[in-house]
Amino acid sequence: MSPVLASIDWTAWLLLIVRVIVIFALVMVYLVLVIWFERKAVADMQTRIGPNRAGPFGVLQTIADGVKLLLKEEIIPETADLPVYLIAPLASAVPALLAFAVIPLGPSVTIAGHTVPFQISDLSVGILWILAMASLAVYGVVLAGWSSGTNYPLIGSVRSSAQMISYEVGMGLGLVAVVLYAGTLTMSGIVAVQARHFGVPGLTWLPKWNLFMQFPAFLIYVVAAFAETNRPPFDLPEAETELVAGYHTEYSGMKFAMFYLAEYMHMITVSSVAVTLFLGGWRGPIFPVVRWLWPLVWFVAKVTVMIFVFIWVRATLPRMRYDKLMAFGWKVMIPIGLVWVLATGGIVALPPAYGAWRAGAIVGFGVLALILLLGPVIRGGPARAPVEAPTRGVSG
């Protein structure tokens, strides 16, 4: 064996490949279940039955749909720009999958003398990687809409690029606050920060999750996540009442399935990021049976809770009007995000002797942000707030 080949650590490479395959397979199985779960949950909320034919409780419905889409005829419009038209579904699905690479699913384990993290890569700039992939997610929608060469997809994609760029800023501000508070950019480091417990008597059982310490950032992140994933109430790019199906109107068969998969993959990824950054990641009580499995169980349980929130909101809230959506993003979310980043910076810079002040400031700002964010919603939308409101066209 040549010295070059001998210098390569084959075990490390093998472990990496196994890790990639295992995590990818886990995510795909989970994705199939999430699609079924959403259909069942939404059906329940609308007093329907939902899928109940394929397999027990209709669990296999997604697979049946997949087979059907695979066998369907692919229709490509004559006006389509073919190379871009073919790339767009991939450009939509790949960033969501790539973002998952930095999510830790459990603590590091030692296999054959190697310390292996239970995540594909503990990148030293983990959070920025997630932001980067979020910013690339726009391409799938934009390219799909443009390359179809027809009007409805184009309108959908123009809408979505404006929407996704705007809410990306808010999302970034939420993440910046968490990074400031945790003092690290790595995902595993942020999970480790949340392992501490509260020092207040009576609350020592409660872990110091960023959910409690960074509540405004959590609200901003979740709202922005809804917009980033194009889920209701922010699903304007594919508003079926106005745009047929928005950017993927002209897609059929397996290419449509890719968009469908991408939407759910995005949902899983943003939920996993929310769990990792705000809900303590994989941490939870570990019981003395099959010890290594518990972190994964806790992680999946927390992600499922987040996904249920997505489904719940979808079944509950009506779609926002476009100008209200933009006004909310720029005039409510971003100012609150900026103020919270400033406040977090101040809190972090306080010397340790001011511990009580620190807690008070966190709680006070949290309540304030809650009022500011939810106040306009309760009063009937930010458009009626006394800013120079978009009083055009529609009377009222």
Next chain:
Amino acid sequence: MPQLVLFWILAPISIVAAFGMVLARNAVHSALFLIVTFFSLAVAFLALGSPFLFVVQIIVYAGAIMVLFLFVIMLLGVDREESMRERIAGQRWMALLLGLGLLAEVTAAVRLGIGIRTRAAGDFNVLVNHGDNVRALAGVLFNGYFLPFEVTSVLLIVAAVGVILHARRRHGDGGPLDRADAPPGEPLPLEEPGGSTPVDPESAGVSGAAGPVGAAR
């Protein structure tokens, strides 16, 4: 060694994509080729031991600037094939001359070894990073180069404000913002997306209120 392998994978991709960007007749295809180039450059940064630059390259260039480019291309409808007729007389000859000059200059520089280190460069990770690239970069940016960094950001804000000022015409001349603050109750004229139907200056812009930023974009 890994850098070398990555270099020989990335360099051809980025050069081919760069040629594709120049030669593509369709503006959107050009933009997509440019994104590929940005990506291979980003991975090159990672291979050289700067993960922060790698991610920032993706966020800023591939994620923000190119998305805006595409947005503008789509909105303005300049996605048709450009005519290859030259507008400036003698452009082709000038371009050829300057291109050959540049080629000769670069070749001479490489031959004579100007600006190229003769001995191997030190390990970036040991010399600069000290284990954490982000901390090292932050130290340089916010200690040594704090003033230039801040001045640059102020410059960018000034540029942005200037652009807004120029793009925003006065009320009543049918500028893009006038359509946004048409009087309430009056239906907006139906038009193609991105088209610029002239609006009657009498009916538009009499309200005088500034248009909402979101609706105007």
